[in-house]
Amino acid sequence: GNSVTQMEGPVTLSEEAFLTINCTYTATGYPSLFWYVQYPGEGLQLLLKATKADDKGSNKGFEATYRKETTSFHLEKGSVQVSDSAVYFCALSAGNNRKLIWGLGTSLAVNP
Amino acid sequence: DAGVIQSPRHEVTEMGQEVTLRCKPISGHDYLFWYRQTMMRGLELLIYFNNNVPIDDSGMPEDRFSAKMPNASFSTLKIQPSEPRDSAVYFCASARGEGETQYFGPGTRLLVL
Numbered sequence: 001g002n003s004v005t006q007m008e009g010p011v012t013l014s015e016e017a018f019l020t021i022n023c024t025y026t027a028t029g030y031p032s033l034f035w036y037v038q039y040p041g042e043g044l045q046l047l048l049k050a051t052k053a054d055d056k057g058s059n060k061g062f063e064a065t066y067r068k069e070t071t072s073f074h075l076e077k078g079s080v081q082v083s084d085s086a087v088y089f090c091a092l093s094a095g096n097n098r099k100l101i102w103g104l105g106t107s108l109a110v111n112p
Numbered sequence: 113d114a115g116v117i118q119s120p121r122h123e124v125t126e127m128g129q130e131v132t133l134r135c136k137p138i139s140g141h142d143y144l145f146w147y148r149q150t151m152m153r154g155l156e157l158l159i160y161f162n163n164n165v166p167i168d169d170s171g172m173p174e175d176r177f178s179a180k181m182p183n184a185s186f187s188t189l190k191i192q193p194s195e196p197r198d199s200a201v202y203f204c205a206s207a208r209g210e211g212e213t214q215y216f217g218p219g220t221r222l223l224v225l
Contacts, residue, residue, distance in 0.1 A: 032211055043116075043203055043216030044155075089155065093211040099145075099168065100214060104154040 002027045006090045006103035013080055013110050021075040021106045023064075023090035031094035033057075033066055033073040038087045038105070047075075047088070080110045114138075116217035118204050124223045130192040133220045136185055137206030145214060146179055146189050147203040155203075161187065162210075194224045 007022040025031065032051045036044040048057030053068035062077045075088060090103040117136040125131055137144050145160040159169040164181045172179070176195070181187040191198055201221050205214040 034213075043205075043218050045216065046213045049213065099157065099160060102155050102157075
């Protein structure tokens with residue numbers, strides 16, 4: 001069946017460090033891929049998405065490229081800020097009902 | 113738009129009591145989702161609706177949980193009777209179409225004593 005695996009946290013970085021959060025998936029057909037972010041005390045919000053192979057989603061300095069050959073959608077940011085501290089969720093939408101399948105989330109803490 | 117609205121934001125109740133969580137989706141969105149989030153199990157989809165009709169309730173834990181959507185602008189998730197293991201944050205989300213971006217409400221933090 002469809003599934004998403006993302007790296008376990010917590011991830012702790014210093015401000016201006018480079019960030020990578022790995023996400024791999026298993027899916028039938030051609031899924032759409034998403035990264036959502038949850039700031040402390042809030043609901044999830046879409047960070048970026050990609051709907052077909054080789055697409056790159058980007059927002060707020062974050063990027064992720066849909067790699068069909070490696071079934072991956074890794075999240076990257078060149079220089080993190082304290083305000084990026086949050087939990088990041090990778091998700092896919094595939095199949096007939098196209099409901100979202102979620103990863104377990106990766107907690108990121110950025111220290112000044 | 114005001115976004116997805118949930119109430120209450122916080123609920124503390126005693127075991128055995130009935131709990132009702134409420135959600136108002138974004139106007140024009142045809143899909144509504146109820147999620148539960150805990151440290152142990154992460155984010156779980158409980159049930160979702162399309163045009164007010166329940167499509168998939170396979171995530172509903174047991175008969176103590178029920179959800180309704182009487183119209184396009186309102187949904188409830190009810191737990192009766194509540195148990196301490198139901199303590200979690202419950203999120204409502206809505207989407208314009210199938211597989212489209214889901215917009216989440218701020219959540220209801222439920223504590224069952």
